[in-house]
Amino acid sequence: MSTSSTSLAPALNAADAQFEQSLERLFALLRIPSISTDPAYNGEVRKTAAHVHGELESLGFKVTTHTTPGHPIIVAKWDDAASDGPRALFYGHYDVQPVDPLELWDRDPFDPIVETRADGSKKIVARGAADDKGQIMTFIEACRACIQATGKLPIPITIIFEGEEESGSPSLPGFLDAHTDDLKADVALVCDTNMWDRDTPGITTRLRGMYGVEVTIEAADKDLHSGYFGGAARNPAHVLAKIIADLHDDDGAITLPGFYDGVAEVPDDIMAMWQQLDFSPEAFLGDVGLSVPAGEKGRSVLEQIWSRPTLEVNGITSGYTGEGFKTVLPAAASAKISCRLVKGQDPDAVRRSFEAFVTERLPADCKAVFKNKGAGPGIELDTTGPAFVAAQQALTDEWPKPAAFIGVGGSIPIVGDFQTRLGLESVLVGFGLGDDQIHSPNEKYELESYRKGIRSWVRILFALGETA
Amino acid sequence: MSTSSTSLAPALNAADAQFEQSLERLFALLRIPSISTDPAYNGEVRKTAAHVHGELESLGFKVTTHTTPGHPIIVAKWDDAASDGPRALFYGHYDVQPVDPLELWDRDPFDPIVETRADGSKKIVARGAADDKGQIMTFIEACRACIQATGKLPIPITIIFEGEEESGSPSLPGFLDAHTDDLKADVALVCDTNMWDRDTPGITTRLRGMYGVEVTIEAADKDLHSGYFGGAARNPAHVLAKIIADLHDDDGAITLPGFYDGVAEVPDDIMAMWQQLDFSPEAFLGDVGLSVPAGEKGRSVLEQIWSRPTLEVNGITSGYTGEGFKTVLPAAASAKISCRLVKGQDPDAVRRSFEAFVTERLPADCKAVFKNKGAGPGIELDTTGPAFVAAQQALTDEWPKPAAFIGVGGSIPIVGDFQTRLGLESVLVGFGLGDDQIHSPNEKYELESYRKGIRSWVRILFALGETA
Structure with a gap:
């Protein structure tokens, strides 16, 4: 010994x-x-x-x-x-x-x-x-x-x-x-x-790796009175909402061009091992008050969280968010967004694709500011x-x-x-x-x-x- | 005298x-x-x-x-x-x-x-x-x-x-x-x-009158770690963004069913008076850093702000909005929204239409809470x-x-x-x-x-x- x-x-x-x-x-x-x-x-x-x-x-x-x-x-x-x-x-x-x-x-x-x-x-x-x-x-x-x-x-x-x-x-x-x-x-x-x-x-x-970004859509140079300007002035909260809505399709897949490039399917033997683990999607989601998997259709929960990349909004802020009501047209709208990446994805390519995706969707009078929050591969x-x-x-x-x-x-x-x-x-x-x-x-x-x-x-x- | x-x-x-x-x-x-x-x-x-x-x-x-x-x-x-x-x-x-x-x-x-x-x-x-x-x-x-x-x-x-x-x-x-x-x-x-x-x-x-509402989309019972749950758990920020995006069509018109019921066109003589006023849309928008009218296509700026109803997001908040980054899946996402109404529109009908519009678009595991913020006719x-x-x-x-x-x-x-x-x-x-x-x-x-x-x-x- x-x-x-x-x-x-x-x-x-x-x-x-x-x-x-x-x-x-x-x-x-x-x-x-x-x-x-x-x-x-x-x-x-x-x-x-x-x-x-x-x-x-x-x-x-x-x-x-x-x-x-x-x-x-x-x-x-x-x-x-x-x-x-x-x-x-x-x-x-x-x-x-x-x-x-x-x-x-x-x-x-x-x-x-x-x-x-x-x-x-x-x-x-x-x-x-x-x-x-x-x-x-x-x-x-x-x-x-x-x-x-x-x-x-x-x-x-x-x-x-x-x-x-x-x-x-x-x-x-x-x-x-x-x-x-x-x-x-x-x-x-x-x-x-x-x-x-x-x-x-x-x-x-x-x-999973990570690409994180804070994107801010800017329009008017200040918050505007929604009575005087509403309908005529561009509302960046609407622009941001449209962009976020466009980022997933109806089947829960992410629509960024090239996002899934290099993402491999899980080998059959690994998938078999995962299927043997004691895992209940109902309990996993039920513990936090949910019941139905929300991501890509046709993928199991373990597959989604261990082997599939995601894009999630972590926070949004725009306009007046305090107590009560303030009828402003916001000057800007901002979202913190992060992607969980898997092996094979290039974080920098994802960043470029995201920035192009947002920029292509900007209407007149809007600009987008990107603050990168770190990136790393799966x-x-x-x-x-x-x-x-x-x-x-x-x-x-x-x-x-x-x-x-x-x-x-x-x-x-x-x-x-x-x-x-x-x-x-x-x-x-x-x-x-x-x-x-x-x-x-x-x-x-x-x-x-x-x-x-x-x-x-x-x-x-x-x-x-x-x-x- | x-x-x-x-x-x-x-x-x-x-x-x-x-x-x-x-x-x-x-x-x-x-x-x-x-x-x-x-x-x-x-x-x-x-x-x-x-x-x-x-x-x-x-x-x-x-x-x-x-x-x-x-x-x-x-x-x-x-x-x-x-x-x-x-x-x-x-x-x-x-x-x-x-x-x-x-x-x-x-x-x-x-x-x-x-x-x-x-x-x-x-x-x-x-x-x-x-x-x-x-x-x-x-x-x-x-x-x-x-x-x-x-x-x-x-x-x-x-x-x-x-x-x-x-x-x-x-x-x-x-x-x-x-x-x-x-x-x-x-x-x-x-x-x-x-x-x-x-x-x-x-x-x-x-x-213009007003219908104001704060709508909150709730999903999980707490903010979740986007690494452990991202992709599998419903993100209410995405749900809210999609609803907001759906509220306007590509021509800037509001898509709420019945929203324009009772809205009359401006009589020709009034329209003629407005056209004689010294008004420059370029200067009006230029003063706040904008250049292009953003609302309903084919309507002048004065027509938009004096005679047309609007629906504008006044504020959005969801998830982590502080300094830095926090990779959560938000438990809830909230928007303050107000409609400017014109004569002929029924504020209560607009409220009902809005609530139905949101409710119809809720996926599994989400609920919507509406806080009304006053209503009055145009x-x-x-x-x-x-x-x-x-x-x-x-x-x-x-x-x-x-x-x-x-x-x-x-x-x-x-x-x-x-x-x-x-x-x-x-x-x-x-x-x-x-x-x-x-x-x-x-x-x-x-x-x-x-x-x-x-x-x-x-x-x-x-x-x-x-x-x-």
């Missing part, structure tokens, strides 16, 4: 023994409102970075907080490992989504609490509990347990934490390019995804590497059911950046659940996700140590 | 002699931010009512401030008149529009100032300067001048001021019904309209009565060019209420100009409108005294 496996049990015991303190440390992190997308919270984001920096330093990592044009990037290194195993680059983000509409939260989003359900299961409720503070703390606390039990980590580790993930990670790609040597590793570990279900851990191998990972195999086994050892290779509808652009900029494949392991309400009011993280998540990382680190 | 006409010159002189003080009194009123549509300003609206109450009482009116479910209604009466002339019921409103976007104002909207242009002309800049505080003060100051010069008013007068005009006048119709005896009069005078141009006073005889006034003739002559005496009977694109629902509830025809005289930017940033009122407006009312009151 190798040194690694002898030490696994003490490390797991150390994790269990200090779980209450691990929870306290997560709460301390959740209490800082690190909303990266709203400049009003810049100070809180910096405070969060300093807090995380301190945690890692106290564990014995060599930590550097790098300033960027946006929010700080933290790099922490551990070189004195128990084996010559592969160096892992662990990625997570310490920023969180905005909390509006605040009135839909049952309590202060930044006053975390553990709530117990009727069935005895417990959840941690707070903004960022699942996305991504709870997840990054599973890794930090796993490192702590290993260090406490053995004085070392099982493998050499570099940690990179960013604070701009929820605002499109504008600083990260340039940072990777500028620090390729410092970030050199054999495999990337990313903790920002879900399990398949409560009992089944998942390794995510398919991710990804499918090669699951045959030793790190995938080791992680799959470690997860299977920890949880009731074997780990599954799954897809995810969301985008994690870092995975593409690690491929292209650092030459690294990412193993995406996370302990979120589909009902965690990330990006929504009353976000939660299962207490069990946190507890077994920490234990899972302990197991994965030791398993990776044995791949040396 | 009658007593009336002997006293006209001293009254005009009194108006001129105290014009500086009249301006000070207008400024005092403009400084109180009486935004009726925003509950945060309720206290300021009450303060404004108390201020106006005090002004009228100090002139010798018998004043009552009536509480309503919304903002107060002020009724002031003067019975001791210099003649047996007709009793006039004067209407105006002391509330103002909201000021957003505040950043487009050159200065504090509630810190009024007189600015001098390069050509020496002057303007009063403040929210409410033209709509409607400047206008109601022309009448109050005219009364003051008459009282100072003769100790009396030329005719018996009742004044009614409301504080809810900019939020749809919800309390006024019921108030009129409950006070028909107290408000009994021979003619109504309404000061909330424009002149034809700087030199040409106008009496407005055509007004109006054409009979201009052959003695009050019209007297007012036309009085205005013609004051201004460089003869007074014209004109139309207006906006809605003044009180005119319909006076017709149906009090049996009164309204003479609509106002001194605003098309470029006053009411409802927009940097609202202004010409200093000359204020000065000659006061003098105009002095003349009209004496002229009405002679119709006895």
